Amino acid sequence: MGRRRRTTLDESTPRQPLTPLVRPNGGSESELDEYIHMGEKPPEEDDLFDDIPEEESSEDEDAAIPSIERDTKLEEEIEQEKYIPLEKLIADVAETGTSLDPVRMYLRDIGRDPLLTADEELELAQRIEAGSRALAEFEKRTGIHFAPGENTVARFKHALNEIDRLGDPELISEMEEKLLDGKIAHQRLAQSNLRLVVSVAKRYIGRGLNFLDLIQEGNLGLLRAVDKFDHKLGFKFSTYATWWIRQAISRAIADQARTIRIPVHMVETINRQTRVQRNLQQELGREPSFEEIALEMDFLEPDDANRVRRAMRTGTELEPDVRRRMERAAAKVQKIQRLSQDPLSLNTPVGTEENSSLGDFIEDDSIPAPENSATIRLLQEQMGEILDQLGDREREVLVMRFGLKDGITRTLEDVGKQFNVTRERVRQIEAKALRKLRHPLRSRKLRDYLG
Structure with a gap:
């Protein structure tokens, strides 16, 4: 049996000029809120500081995504922005100070994918649904199960590769076309809404991630939206996808934007x-x-x-x-x-000329204040002059007993061993030297340093 040449995405989705999107009528706002938040499990806050465990990867990644409320005004604005010319979108991004060269290349690339009409959106969603049913049937018939958390496109690819490997003519004839068509429809629905991600991402510039990183994270949210979208509820895909894109970007900012990561x-x-x-x-x-x-x-x-x-x-x-x-x-x-509180680098520039850093203005507690250093130096000089008026042995005994040279005080016994005399003799020498220092002519030079 001859093998059929697979149709690629480019061959099944020819490049067309941009066409306006007809807005379909859908369900109520409350129904959409319930649909979006279905199955969410926000964390209990009472236990936040008991012990914060390391976050583990979960099969249900939705539970790990931060909960945000719908913003219907934002959804309407983004819906309108899908029709804005690319040059206007590039100009809007330029106003934020973002480097334009890679952004312009990316926007021109995604601009080749036409926007979808309501009928096209519905058709793609139905094809994805048919492909998902084929995936479930594939798992049931082959016993091959997909990895938890694997997205729909990856499952389509996995199933198609397994069909090739098994070489079962019946599987090939019954399932290959549905799986391939579901994969192509999934990619087409995602690619046609990439401008939606850009419109959302530009609103998060300046939050700690650069623009292209925001787009990348938003694209992951878009893929999740394609995976979970249910066309039978009658909602616009862009409305549903906007929420998922915002969720993914919010999570990325929370997870990556800080120098020290916070759960x-x-x-x-x-x-x-x-x-x-x-x-x-x-x-x-x-x-x-x-x-x-x-x-x-x-x-x-x-x-x-x-x-x-x-x-x-x-x-x-x-x-x-x-x-x-x-x-x-x-x-x-x-x-x-x-x-x-956000951490700051000591190398953060300060001032308009940026010739100083934050670290230049922070006191170093390990270094004495200049006035204290000057006072200590003068005290040492005065003490040296006074000690020079004592005999050699008297001076050495006081220096060793009070640690005037190295900061280490010594006992009478230690000093006695050094001079080969008894501790009582050292005490007598010390007492005599201190009496000399207490003489008014000598002691008045040191009174100013006493507290």
Whole structure:
């Protein structure tokens, strides 16, 4: 049996001029919200600081993506931007200070893929669905299972490679065409919406990732949207994909933009606390206390929170156990605030001419202040002049006993061994030398250095 030459993506999707997208009527906004957020499992915040474990890869990657709310205004703006000429889009990106050469090349490349009409979008979604059914049938008939988390395009490729390897004529005739068509439709739907990713990504410039990295992460979100899109619900694909693209970019910023990585669920908590603190500041007209923020963040059980609020209103004392729990909640707020601080490099340029760095303005605690250094040097000179008025043995005994040369003090016995005399003799020499130093003519030179 002769092998049929496979059709490539380029051959099945000829280059065409850009065509406008007809907006299909779809389901209600509330239904779309439920569809988008279906199966989400936001992390519990009460356990954030008990022990933060290392994040492990999960079969359900959706649970690891930070939860964000839909922005219908943004969705409408992005929908309109799909019709903006490429040069206008390039100019918009240039205003952000982004390097244009690689961006211009990328935008011109994706601009060759035509936008889809409503009918074309529906047809591609149906072909992807048929291909997905063929994938399920392939797994059932061959017993070959795909790796958890493997995206749909990778599964199509995997299945097609396995069909080639098995060489089963029945499998080839029944499934190869559906799998190949599903793969091509998946790629076409994704490629025709790459401009959607650019429109979303440009709104995140300046968040710690460069523009092309934002686009790359957004493209991954677009692929997830293609995998999960259900055309039977009647929603526009661009509306659904916008949410997934924003999710992927938000996760990348949370995961990669900081010098010191913070777990994604902690970034969500930091953002929530920032909003709470800002709202309380507007309501109270002052900076809220840690306790007030903790109450608003629901870091306490309802009963404890009611007791604390009642105590705040009446000015009464809290029970010891409630006070301890309140202190722990306030400490949690402080920890979150410390985590939210961005690290700064000591080499960060300072000033318009950038000829100084931040490190130049930070005090070095290991070096004495100039005035202290001058005082110590003068004291050493004065002490040296006074000690020179003593006998050699008296001077050496005081230097060794008080560590005037090396900072190491020695016992009477240690000094006695050095001079081969008894410790009592050393004590007598020391007492005589100190009496000489206490003479007003000598001691007045040192009084100014005494505290």
